[in-house]
Amino acid sequence: MKSRPKSEPRGARPGDLPAMRSVAAAALHLDQDGAELVDLLWDGPDTAPPLRVVAESDGEVVGVALGSLSTAGTGGGLRGHVNLIAVAPAAQGRGHGRALLAALERRLLDSGAETLVVRGSTPAYAWPGIDPRYTAAVCLAEAAGYERTREAVNMTVDLAxxxxxxxxxxxxxxxxxxxxxxxxxxxxxxxxxxxxxxxxxxxxxxxxxxxxxxxxxxxxxxxxxxxxxxxxxxxxxxxxxxxxxxxxxxxxxxxxxxxxxxxxxxxxxxxxxxxTSAEIGWTGPLRFYSRTVGAAVGRVFWLYAKEPGEASRHARTEGRTQS
Missing domain, CATH: 3.40.630.30 (Gcn5-related N-acetyltransferase (GNAT))
Incomplete structure (x- = not known):
């Protein structure tokens, strides 16, 4: 039987930022600037207070979810982005990730999103998608009905x-x-x-x-x-x-x-x-960067999307009330 957190996630407030940074720094072990990513995504364009969510346990913030909205191409509808979900290591395995995702999905849909995606929301983004080495994030997205649509790669440059x-x-x-x-x-x-x-x-x-x-x-x-x-x-x-x-x-x-x-x-x-090293984000012409500065393919990211009907179903069944 799946465990559920004792309380539903709530909207994040500026006063939560120190705790949110700590959660991200601890959870994002592949990203040394995890704490900085909270500020990047908090201040990103088309980000509003309803799209910032935290999970609590015994009065302490143990999880964070941040989203944003973008326009899906020329004449397209609104696209809801799941930009970050992080749960403190000690609080993982207790349903906080599922609850955070469901709460953020509801808020994105209520804000007018017609589709939901896990992919970078330019111009302010932390990743192109999910680094599959964050296996729990991949499992969370796929269990919630997201389907992988494409891959993106970063290249790494040894600056020395x-x-x-x-x-x-x-x-x-x-x-x-x-x-x-x-x-x-x-x-x-x-x-x-x-x-x-x-x-x-x-x-x-x-x-x-x-x-x-x-x-x-x-x-x-x-x-x-x-x-x-x-x-x-x-x-x-x-x-x-x-x-x-x-x-x-x-x-x-x-x-x-x-x-x-x-x-x-x-x-x-x-x-x-x-x-000492740099990443070429969302790389296009691999050969140019490899020949010019010796760049090598580094991180790989999986991009996900969810159909509107599936998005609404998951948001309704996972969450009880919008906090």
């Missing part, structure tokens, strides 16, 4: 050995009228207008990187009589201190070394900040 010098490449680009430099606040609004052409959340992710003390953005530009022409960008630290991305280069310049310089500059910033 990666070739990060860009002097010669930058000399060649300068001869072509191109400059690679850090982005500053003075680049607005021109950079923002250019970034809107990329679509998606990249403009917002670049803004996050520029705003964070440990983040940075580097750009490729050409100065003309009409002003600054932006041709490429790369970010590090948008969400997590050790993560690189996103990055983009105008199609006309691809293959000319612009992306390699942008990548190496961002990784050099991370190395200068004392990091």
């Amino acid at each position: 050995t990666a070739p990060l010098d860009t002097a010669e490449q930058e000399r060649l680009l300068t001869a072509q009228g191109l400059t690679i430099r850090p982005l500053t606040g003075r680049d607005q609004p021109g950079f923002g207008e250019w970034m809107r052409g990329w679509g998606g959340s990249w403009q917002a992710e670049a803004a996050l990187a520029l705003a964070r003390p440990t983040g940075s953005v580097h750009v490729a530009v050409r100065e003309t009589d009409g002003g600054t022409e932006y041709l490429g960008f790369a970010c590090q630290g948008s969400n997590r201190r050790s993560w690189f991305g996103p990055m983009g280069t105008e199609e006309s310049l691809r293959g000319r070394g612009v992306g390699a310089v942008l990548l190496r500059r961002c990784l050099a910033d991370q190395r200068a900040a004392g990091l």
Whole structure:
């Protein structure tokens, strides 16, 4: 017989944050910045108080669940994201995870979500999906009716050995009228207008990187009589201190070394900040990163989704009342 917690999860309050950080730090053993992820996801866009939930035992917070909403593509409905569920190790196996998931699902559905997913909610996200080494999280999602839809991978870069010098490449680009430099606040609004052409959340992710003390953005530009022409960008630290991305280069310049310089500059910033390794999040062209900085496939993530009918059924049967 499945055990159930003595009380239903309740809405989280700012005063719960210290305890929530402690729970995440203890439960997320694969992520050294687990406590920081609570703050990242607490403050994320389209996050409202109803989508922050905690579980208690004997008056102490022992579990946390954080969600958010996003629009499912052009003209699509609202998508409810399960961004984090963590239970303190000493309280695991007592039904807190199931209760937290059900409570968060109810709140997401009540907020207008038409589908439920376990995948990164850009621009502020902690992971692309579930690292399957968190086996309990995989089991929880699949028992609740979520189906795996795809995989995403991160690549890992050894910052101690990666070739990060860009002097010669930058000399060649300068001869072509191109400059690679850090982005500053003075680049607005021109950079923002250019970034809107990329679509998606990249403009917002670049803004996050520029705003964070440990983040940075580097750009490729050409100065003309009409002003600054932006041709490429790369970010590090948008969400997590050790993560690189996103990055983009105008199609006309691809293959000319612009992306390699942008990548190496961002990784050099991370190395200068004392990091020994970096993760390229949600990696696309594996070969480019492998050849340029010796990156290797590291973490794998499973992305999940649940059909609306199944989402409603699970939320009703697992929970009694919305707290």
